[in-house]
Amino acid sequence: MTHPFTPEILEAVVGFADDHLIPLVDEGLGNSAYLLDLGDGRALAVDAGRDLRALNAAALRRGLRVAFAADTHLHADFLSGAVQLGHDTGAVILASAAGRRAFPHRGLVDGDDVDLGGLTLRALATPGHTDEHLSFLLLDGGQELGVFTGGSLIVNSAARTDLLGAGRAEELARAQYRSLRRLAELPDTTAVWPTHGAGSFCTAPPGTERTTTIRAQKRANPLLAVPDEDTFVSRLTAGLGSHPAYFDRLGELNRRGPAVLTRDPVLPALPPRRVRGLIADGGHVVDVRPAADYAAGHIPGSLSIPLRDQFATWLGWLLPDTAPVAFVTGEDQDPSEIVWQAYKIGYERLAGRLDGGMDAWRADGNPQAATAFLTADRAAGRPYLDVRQEAEFAAGHVPGARHLELGGLAAAAADAPPGAVVACGHGERAMTAASLLERAGRTDVAVLRGGPDDYAAARGLRLVRGTEGTA
Structure with missing residues (x-):
């Protein structure tokens, strides 16, 4: 025809x-x-x-x-x-x-x-x-x-x-x-x-x-x-x-059919004691601040998912929708954006956000953890763990890299090399991966500030394709 x-x-x-x-x-x-x-x-x-x-x-x-x-x-x-x-x-x-x-x-x-x-x-x-x-x-x-x-x-x-x-x-x-x-x-x-x-x-x-x-x-x-x-x-x-x-x-x-909303959902402010109680009862804490802020100091056991376009994808991939979630935010972040990204994938058990952020958490006498966030020149000598998607990894990766996709990392935390530098394309997913590993007791990892191109350039390496040169 x-x-x-x-x-x-x-x-x-x-x-x-x-x-x-x-x-x-x-x-x-x-x-x-x-x-x-x-x-x-x-x-x-x-x-x-x-x-x-x-x-x-x-x-x-x-x-x-x-x-x-x-x-x-x-x-x-x-x-x-x-x-x-x-x-x-x-x-x-x-x-x-x-x-x-x-x-x-x-x-x-x-x-x-x-x-x-x-x-x-x-x-x-x-x-x-x-x-x-x-x-x-x-x-x-x-x-x-x-x-x-x-x-x-x-x-x-x-x-x-x-x-x-x-x-x-x-x-x-x-x-x-x-x-x-x-x-x-x-x-x-x-x-x-x-x-x-x-x-x-x-x-x-x-x-x-x-x-x-x-x-x-x-x-x-x-x-x-x-x-x-x-x-x-x-x-x-x-x-x-x-x-x-x-x-x-x-x-x-x-x-x-999703439930009809009769008003815009909100994210209430929670004092530190409420966040502690949520953690004790099996709830989750998601830190939506930029990766560098999370690295500098965060609630132990919290999950880093920086608030950006891909936030909903990783929230829905890495956390169940069956337990309440509290969020740690930065001063300039819009709580309504967190709510709508969660609601559009069916996550509605949103307990609230930490009132006053990490300053309030520390002032209340609570502990915090930190994660090493390293430039490529400081990451030399560590095993390289790449957490990008399979297609990204195959398109070009660091020789000798170990590959574990972020989406399956929680179940494969034991397979992460000791003392690894965790890497993705820029650092956001790698910080998420590091937070998952820390939740599993792997506190020896660091995160690469950058991606494979930065690491290869700093060490005079050539990226390889497919499964060539993998650990």
């Missing part, structure tokens, strides 16, 4: 997106939500997360009310904001009927059309990332404008197929193969608006482009260039790295 690819059609599609579509990127999770201006004061939200601050601000700027909230699939990496939008704005929730969601919604099957008032949203069954995955094709009359592909076709790849269990990865990869080829039959001019992008743990490759076109993907996506289904399955499943532990539970939470 062929479709015309004329400058006039391309200009119309691009112009529509520029005028009506607002991508909302979560840099930390590597995902995009979309707000579509329907032209009559109403809007469609697609794959909105529970932290609706950016979406609500965009709607307010345009004077829009969200009338429809569509989810392409049962998300594993964030809690959906669709239920909240249904409560706040009366939005009709659009989602796959096969998802058996336990809250009011309009269940769609393949080929169903939704009248948006001049525009039409058509459901396309595209299983693979999940069983019940839908893509949403946006039509203006008979003209295909774009397709919201969620975790099916993404920029130069396709989303992972193992989130329902490793035993189903191949089966779902075969479904993903058929879904991508179905999408590739759309007109070349059709815009592609995926959810997962660079930075996502759903197998999105690195890069800056978050949207694309069918034509561009036919040319650039290696998974659309494979000769057959078996090759597709082999290539897609070979690239499946580790993923955060909380992915295993959010799909079901999204099926049941």
